[in-house]
Amino acid sequence: MTTLILLAAGRGSRLKSLTEDIPKCLNTYQGKPLIQHTLDLASKFRKQITKIVIISGYRGELLTRFGYEVLENSEWSFSGPFRSLAIAHQFLESSSCIVSYTDIVYGEEFLQSCLSSRTDIFIPSNANYSESWNGRRVDIYEDLETFAFVGNRLIEIGNRPKTHDEIKVQFAGILKTTPEGWRDLYEVAQCVDSQHLDITGLLSLAIKEGVNVECEQVRSPWKEFDLPSDFN
Secondary structure, three states, X not given: OEEEEEEXXXXXXXXXXXXXXXXXXXXXXXXXXXXXXXXXXXXXXXXXXXXXXXXXXXXXXXXXXXXXXXXXXXXXXXXXXXXXXXXXXXXHXXXXXXXXXXXXXXXXXXXXXXXXXXXXXXXXXEOOHHHHHOOOOOOHHHHOOOEXXXXXXXXXXXXXXXXXXXOOOEEOOEEEEOHHHHHHHHHHHOOOOOOOXXXXXXXXXXXXXXXXXXXXXXXXXXXXXXXXXXXX
C-alpha cells in the first residue's frame, strides 16, 4: 500500500499576480487546477495508492476542498521542501510513499515507474526535458540541474550545469521512498542546516553519504509551471 504526499506549501512568487489570492497549485491549466491533474492521475491507481496527504502552507485553507488530509507547514514562507516533507514523517516511516510536487503536470508513466520500483529510494527522471523547456523564457543554465547516473544508480544531482552536454535528463519532481529509505534520507538531513533544503539537495547529500538512490528514465508528457507564460 502506498501513500501519495503532495507538496503544496509554496506560494510561487515568480507567478506574481496569479498567486495573489490562491496557492500556486490552484492555478488552472487545461480547465482544472494543477493539483487536480495529479489527483486525477492517482485515481487510476486506487488499488495501490491507498492514501493521499497534502502538505499546505500559503493559503492552505483552500486545499481542504479536495477532501484529503491536509498537514500544514506553518513555516512555509522561510523553509524549503524538505521541511514540508518532514511534516509527513508519520506516513513516511510507516509505508511506501510517493512524493510529488504540485506545480507540475505529467503522464501516468511517472507514477507507474514509482509503483513498480522495489528499491528503497527511487526517482523517475524526465527524459523529455528538452520538450518541457522548449520555448520557455528562462536561462537553461539557471533553471536546469545536473542529473547523472551509472546504470540505474544516481551519482550526481542538483548542481548547476556548465555545458549543455551535462544535461541528459532532469529531476521530475517525483520521489518514491520506503520507510527504510526515508530513515536514510532523514538521517543525512540532520547533518546539515535543513531549513532551506530542497529535494535535489537532499538526494545529493544522500548519495555523497553512500546511500543508494536508483533512477529510471521516463519518456512521458511533463510540464512545469513557474512563470505566467507557462500557462499559455
